[in-house]
Amino acid sequence: MALSFVSILFCSSLILRASGTPLPTSSKCCHLLDSEFRGGEKVVYPQTSEYGILNTYFAPTSQQSPSCIFTPSDTSDISRAIKLFTRHSCKFAIRSGGHHYNAGWASINNGILLSLSNLNKVVYNPSSQSVFVESGNRWRKVYNTVEPYGRTVVGAQNSDVGVGGYLLNGGISFLADQYGWAVDNVREFEIVVADGRVLKANKYQNRALFRALKGGSSNFGVVTGFTLDTVESKLATGAYVEYPASSYDALINAAYQYCVKGEDSKSQVLFITWLTVKNGAVAVKDAISWIYTDVMDVANLPKALAPFTDGKIPSSLVQILGRNQTMGSHGHDLTQIQHPGVRTNRQTISIIPDIQLLKQLQRVLVKTAEQYKTIPGFTTDLIFQPIGKQWIAAGNAKGGNSMGLTEPVIILWVQPHWASAKDDEIIAEFVTKVITQFEKIAKDAGKLSNFEYLNYAGPKQGLMEGYGAESIRRLQSVKRVYDPKNVFGTLLPGGPKVPGLY
Incomplete structure (x- = not known):
């Protein structure tokens, strides 16, 4: 009977421990993650076709070699994974669309790549004229969903760009002089914070976090979804x-x-x-x-x-x-x-x-x-x-x-x-x-x-x-509340960090 990858990895870990050789941290974390999700298809390893697809980036210069790729199906999966990463000090990166050019910002060597590609729901609400967009989407699907209703979104100029990183880092759009940065048009964030809680951040709940996420990048958690304002679609x-x-x-x-x-x-x-x-x-x-x-x-x-x-x-x-x-x-x-x-x-x-x-x-x-x-x-x-x-x-x-x-x-x-x-x-x-x-x-x-x-x-x-002293003080304050152990500064090594804290 053929052994599963998990079984092989588990046996290998016993051999390594018996010989006195420590198990590499990234391999151990992949094994633990696979065990957490019962050896399903959510953990993808090198030398597979799916790994190659998930690890392809817009610019080859940003590609790295993760030990494995985690493909959660929903926010609950991400919550469980973040708890595991925190318990075992597993390093990881977050990828939405893979359009950023910097190696290490949405990619990682010898760590876990958290790919949001399966978080791809887009749901338009005609009564509120808003649209809920999960972070793994690209803007093409968002435009295609809302424009038949005579609405559009303040989104990326290139519709192949991923939603998550684009928004959290500001977002330049064709409509910016009328509606501000793309992230200014987020009505609500859905986010998994460092302790695994799933929170809503809007102008009524977690208000300080709501503002911090508007340009605060990935410093506070994994944003899994955005509720966006739509605007009239003009030609x-x-x-x-x-x-x-x-x-x-x-x-x-x-x-x-x-x-x-x-x-x-x-x-x-x-x-x-x-x-x-x-x-x-x-x-x-x-x-x-x-x-x-x-x-x-x-x-x-x-x-x-x-x-x-x-x-x-x-x-x-x-x-x-x-x-x-x-x-x-x-x-x-x-x-x-x-x-x-x-x-x-x-x-x-x-x-x-x-x-x-x-x-x-x-x-x-x-x-x-x-x-x-x-x-x-x-x-x-x-x-x-x-x-x-x-x-x-x-x-x-x-x-x-x-x-x-x-x-x-x-x-x-x-x-x-x-x-x-x-x-x-x-x-x-x-x-x-x-x-x-x-x-x-x-x-x-x-x-x-x-x-x-x-x-x-x-x-x-x-x-x-360059955000200025007042803005940095606010970001530091929010960071202390929602990520006091700096999980998203140390276990998430890539990307911009809130300065002056640790």
Whole structure:
């Protein structure tokens, strides 16, 4: 009769103990977890096809090698697992959609990967115009569920992104200037805290925890579900525009005006510099991607968008994308542009809007990239996203969050791509070198913000320190109540942590 994996592992553990060799902690924890769930199919091991599927990430650079993968069916399973992890000091990681680029944030070596993929319910409530979304979902299913009712959600721009990590780290959406960060639109969190209790956090119950989770990442427990506000589904149109090098100064001048005026909450613009290597030299291409979240006539653009597409700034390419279609359709379209499987990482800073600073930062990127142009497949992007007064005010109107932003900033990030794993370390060096120079230049100019957006941050950046002293004090207070032993700081090693506690 064939022995089960559990039996083999148990016998192996006896041999190891008899020989005086201690059982590896991660293997022991997998064995205990398998025993807890009676050897069912919820614990997945290496060398199986399911393990390979569950351990595939959007960016290969974020993939690691867990000792096993736990696939809970519901919140009760997670509660039992967290109690077990705590009793036996089992290290683990939490994965929702696996879209973050940092190794160790939603992945782990020699530990347990808690995969939320089976927590995939999406239930719309027409009477409250809210939708309950379990954490293992991707935004595609959420959009597809609510939009037939004439509603949509403040969700990810790319509908393949997982729900959990995106929301807990803030969440940038096409609707941000109207409704704030995506997490500002959470009505209630369902969470398993460090002692295994399942709690609801909303503006009436566990109110301090409710606010802490709005940008507080995975510091307080495993969030298993979100009740989200829905909003009226309006049709939107997007565009992609490229500019020749001769238009760069005019483009940045217009970009600055757009950032500081913030006059139309239905518009959103991303400003992009693409660097590629052609004929042994770094080639620079500037572009924008904009979306207008209401019905519009592309022949008569809204005032906020007209400067970028009306011809006064010469452009080399104008593509109208997704003419008057839903938010979900735009999110689905973006999945066709942002392909998984490419080696990539990124780091971020935020700055106070300044024309000369933006121009100087681009020059630094181009100069630094010259030193790395021989790396196979090397390209890099410099992208910036304005966070304006309307965005911040919309979040505050919904009760505020943990991120501490009070004044407009530009979130700016550097994102390289390359071909081979052997170059991972040297590319990490490149990004750190660029961001370090950016920080110094911006600080010297008096234009550096301390804020770092978690979903774009590198693994070793300052992270939550930029939320500000008042916000950090609140987070520390909540942490002491709901995770006094710091389970989600020590047994969950990856991701941003509340500073100044342990």
